[in-house]
Each structure stands twice: as C-alpha cells, then as structure tokens.
Amino acid sequence: MNEKGLQKDLVIEVVRIGQRVVRDDRVTTHVALVSRSFGAEKIFMTEVNPEIKETLEKINNTWGGNFIVEFIDNWKSIVKNKKKDGFKIIHLSMYGEKINDVQEQLRTEEKILVVVGAEKVPREIYELADYNVGVGNQPHSEISALAILLDRIQNGEQFEKIFPDAKRKIIPTKNGKNVEVNETRD
Ligand SMILES: C[S@@+](CC[C@H](N)C(=O)[O-])C[C@H]1O[C@@H](n2cnc3c(N)ncnc32)[C@H](O)[C@@H]1O
DSSP: OOTTSOSSOOEEEEEEEOOOTTTTHHHHHHHHHHHHHTTOOEEEEESOOTHHHHHHHHHHHHHOSOOEEEEESOHHHHHHHHHHTTOEEEEEEEEEEEHHHHHHHHTTOSEEEEEEESSSOOTHHHHHOSEEEESSSSOOOHHHHHHHHHHHHHTTGGGGOOOOSOSEEEOOOSSSOOEEEOTTOO
16 A cells, blocks of 8 residues: 555546636636545646635645646646656547546556546647547536546545545544544644
C-alpha cells in the first residue's frame, strides 16, 4: 500500500476545455469536486471564475488533501507537455470508443490526463488523445462521464484514499452523521 492508502501508484490529472461564462460555474466546480474526491490530484481549467479555486481550497482545508486547481490560458500546451512527460491522454466524448471495451486497457496506464469539454470541443483534441472514450454514446454531462471513468479505472479503490491533515473526518455510519473534528487545526 502506498502513502495515499492505495494499492497502485496512479497519477490522475484532469483538464477542462472551455466553459460557458457564468452559466457553467457550478458545473465547473462540480467537475473539480468529482476530480478531487475520485482520486485526481490536479485540475487545469480555462476562463473560469476565481471563486472556484477558493472553494476547492476551503474544501481541502476542511476535508484534507492538497488537490490543486490551476488556471491555464492554453489547454493544448498542457496536453502536449503532459504527453511528453509520459501521461496518456483520455478524452471523454460521446463519440469515443465504448468504455466497456477499453476499461481493461485504461487500467494498465500509470499516469493519465483526462480531458473533458464544456461545449463543442476543438477537433484537434480527438487526434491528440491516446484514447477517446464514450461513457455510453448518448450526450449527458462531463460530471457524470468523469465520475464513471474514474470509478471504472480505479474499481472503487479511490474511495479508500487518505486525505491527510483534515480538520473534519467522516466516520461512515448507518444512521445520522458521525464527524471526527481535529481540534489542533484552525
Ligand atoms: C455538455 S457535453 C458537450 C457535448 C458536445 N455536444 C460535443 O459535441 O462534444 C460536455 C462534455 O461532457 C462530456 N460528455 C458528455 N456526454 C458524454 C458521453 N456520453 N461520454 C463521454 N463524455 C461525455 C464530454 O467531455 C463533453 O465534451
């Protein structure tokens, strides 16, 4: 077991391409929240409200870990640099290969950058990606597609991940709420 409490040393990062200004703030925040809670370490995003970064910093402070939100101008250079660093690029698209057919192969990868869109994505990403993956071939949402992809890749193990230095830690319970509070944290 590694220091994250997981069996495998898997590095996951996410990039969100584009956003419909204002209208998408909540969706973008949820893409970041799903990334964090489903095992990714970092999200890159373009043209967003700075409050999203503050929200995720507050979440880290309360619930632990060091998930990073990084604002970028140019998604293409992130994708190209990550490829050079040995990351495999998984682009989520309803036009892609069926997740049921590629999940075994995806599980063999050790460093992945997941790309999600907001609206119509630039054609180029289909060529830059190592995998174009459809979570079903019907349109739905980047939030659901991302959650299902990350779950399929990690087989649920992401929920064993340790989020260190948390102020509050949930003790799973059948009824009600049981939360351990770390009094040494401000
Ligand atoms: C609201 S959708 C935009 C769909 C847009 N019409 C297109 O042509 O790409 C936003 C993002 O959700 C993800 N998405 C939506 N449905 C998906 C599916 N069935 N499989 C995988 N990803 C999906 C994709 O990353 C997409 O870029």
